[in-house]
Amino acid sequence: MATISLDDRATGPSVRPNRTVFAGDLSAPEPIPEAGIEAALRLMRDGRLFRYGEDRSGLPEAALLEEEYAAYMGRKYCVAINSGGCALFIALRAAGVEPGDAVLVNAFTLAPVPGAIAHAGAKPVLVDIDDRYVIDLEDLDRKAEESGAKVLMLSYMRGHIPDMDALMALCARRGLTVIEDCAHTMGARWDGRLSGSFGAVACFSTQTFKHINSGEGGLLVTDDEDIAAKAILLSGSYMLYAQHRARPDMVVFERHRFTTPNCSMRMSALVASLLRPQVAEIEERNERWRTIHARLAPLVDAIDHIAVPARPAAEAFVPSSLQFSLVDLEDARAERFVAAANAHGVHVKWFGTEGPVGFTSRHDHWRYIETTDAVPNADRVLHGLCDIRLPLWLTDEDCETIAAVLREAMADALAA
16 A cells, blocks of 8 residues: 555545545455355355255354354353344343343443433433543443443443443442443453353344444343343344253243243344354454554654553553544644545544544433433543544555555644
8 A cells, every 4th residue: 555646546635736636445344254245155056045944954163153252252152143233232131130220331432332221211321431442440430320220331442441340340330230341452452351151131232333244244242041031032043042052941931931022133144154263363363453552553643732541551452443533633724634634545534523523422422312411531531632543554654655655644734
């Protein structure tokens, strides 16, 4: 990729001459492995894409995916869902959340998280964040007492993990059930322990821009047999739950099968066939992401008015994107910086925009929720927060080019 001449690229009116331009597409994902493509073709030739079979065993791709992902996570049970957001909804319902219940959630998260809480008919209680973009434990303690909430939906937004030892100790003391939103932390660890292995239940996304890609999809893991059975029933098993391989004993389903609705949120066999070969690639992909981040982050951090937060040694994070804060930069200059970077090939998402753009979710954009929870630090941090995607194909030269584009964009913003 690297630097290209303006003659090699269509230029718009906002592209400046004699400037670095990044030619790559930062939204371009990894291709599906050939084994996944072949498995999908076999299923399409067979024609039976529904995950369950009434009169034969079929090709149990979804059940095999659940078995393999449960083994990867070291958890007893896994349920394949049609999306990460629906997995969060099912987790809430399976954990006993009822309409009107308060659910604690960190204020820095993506829109499907409060969406899942609203879907369950519950009330989000926003918890502030600190300057490392993670949940503020003092505010969590205070909001847990004030709200009477019994559930924390902990979102590892953009892959940032709080001190899990301190957080889980607080939740144990407060009697909080923890549901982990691991959409951005598949394969990440805290002090050697996998993200998604701390709470009562954890949810993962397999949407295209996540760590494994099926376009849409979700995975739910737990060690609680009742949560697992209810999740399978909620996903829409049509009483064919015996075909699951990472499930509790059949007697557990008898406790719930007549009182748990079918919400038709199961994963199809076709989606599962694309994902199974990718599970084996998670660790290798994550190492590549860490290498890219380690190359690019210091270059970006060295730019005037930009700060990349330090990551604690205990956090083995999975940086599929890079976050940085704009420091002491007025909004007009921030807007010019973002516009200049975008015009020269580096798409920057800025959370300080008045309205949502793409994935720049901010709690004041979720006007369907009723909340007066004060989150002043989140308001301040999110106003200056930016991020860019880090596709796995980025080279060292690409990282240098991206940094040059951002550096020149900042120079433009400061000079205007």
